[in-house]
Amino acid sequence: MEYVNPLTGLRIDGRRPTEMRHLKAQIGVVSKADGSALFEMGNTRVIAAVYGPREVQNRGQQMNNNEALVRCEYSMANFSTGDRARKPKGDRRSTEISLVIRQTMEACILTKLMPRSQIDIFVQVLQADGGTRSACINAATLALADAGIPMRDIVTSCSAGYLCTMPLLDLNYAEDSAGGPDVTVGILAKMDKVTLLQMDAKLPLDTFETVMQLAIEGCKAIAQYIREIMLQNTKQLECRRGS
């Protein structure tokens, strides 16, 4: 199957190989949550809600008295994928992604500032079209910012792959399931440090470097967009506050 058309150089959805999907974000979608955000990357739509810092519910889980406990749960809506998912929450993939998101966000939250408390990050996938992991991390970053939780830096994430001898940025579901490699990268934007790096399938080393660089460029572009959204949001808050 031609994932990159040899004549036009375009992918199946009409994008160029290093072009990301259309991004859209909205802060404050769940009024009951301390912080929330809706993040869209093309057709992938994800809502993140943050509750915290609040009292620790399960004393047994509280390992360290000097730090906040960060918990994360990832779940997909039944209708989010093409076929109706049978078990949207407890399955292995969801548990793995919950763990990945938790550890990624833990790296950037200043947990030492909030000892003996708990921060819950809940992510709900409404529509899945590839790159759900990345969309969840981006949504979680915005939700944490909306909740006012102190962070070291903003974390953004993007995926890239390698098909038909071309590195492709931001794979959608069709490209992801093509069987080629899929590199997901999460970086701390300003500090320029990699916090999440996952890859499956085989890649020669130099190709891997190109693909990873491409993903990092994608992350930086998303970070730019997230900053704009946060700035807009702050301006609105300032307006409402009347100052």
Add this chain to the structure above:
Amino acid sequence: METTQMTEGGGGGATGIAAQMEVEAFRRLFPLPFYKRHLLESVRPDARALDYARDTTISLGPVASADGSALVKIGETAMLAAIKLEVMTPSKERPDEGSIVVEFYMPPICSPMVRPGRPAEVAPVISKQLLDVIRSSGMVNLKELCLISGKASWIAYLDIYCLNADGSLFDAALLSAVAAFTHLQIPLVSVTEEGRVFTVSSEQEEKTKFELVNKEKRKLSLSSIPFPLTCVIHEDYILVDPTAEEETVMETSITLVLDTLGNLVSIYKPGGVGLASTEIMKECITRTKRRMQELKTILEESVSVMEVD
């Protein structure tokens, strides 16, 4: 932000614990007296009159991958409903009927009360209520979900997700279910020689040589659509369309469902401190009738907006 001071006068049950207190603190510590003060003026904390429901919006088709979907917001309460159709063999007793499966989820994003490992108590209750109302209202004629009598019919999986829980959850859920069924488009279907039924997408339609079982993409013809209204009762006051705070404070809610033909489809009053006399029930029914007209207009508007697109 200006902090408004509220002097503790003679009203309410709070006995002079603090002569002056901030409004927010008073609201948390003495919720019933706080509401009493508002009810005496026939108003609620969000400046609504007692018989006014919050702004309701319906948006059809937010989930592109589902056969029918709707997003409903009543105030801050948001519900996302989506219907996916799958083919199944009908039962022997009812060979020419399809079936509907309703599932209602309250994921942890919707409310601080819901946590992983401690699901919301109210979710399975609402799930059952929804199924009962959809079945007993007869809104969907199950015979329309039949494909080949005795061999194949549709099973409609209706999944409703609560995205923000701020009171009147059943109202929003039923409204989103109704809107999703209004939006539902049954896909085209064809049969192989072995008798296996498969869906034909619209691109394949022109090129196909298969025999199409249902000729045009059909919409369900819905009769007698049910519309709900939840009220809370406190002494002699009836508060229409409560927020989550009002539901927790007043503890007695009644949910009434009327259909477009004017029949009473369901009454649900699960106990509670407040008692409902016949007058109160009649009041609630009048309010529900008015709300039904409102909701009907809103639903029709959203359908026409979608058709324009």
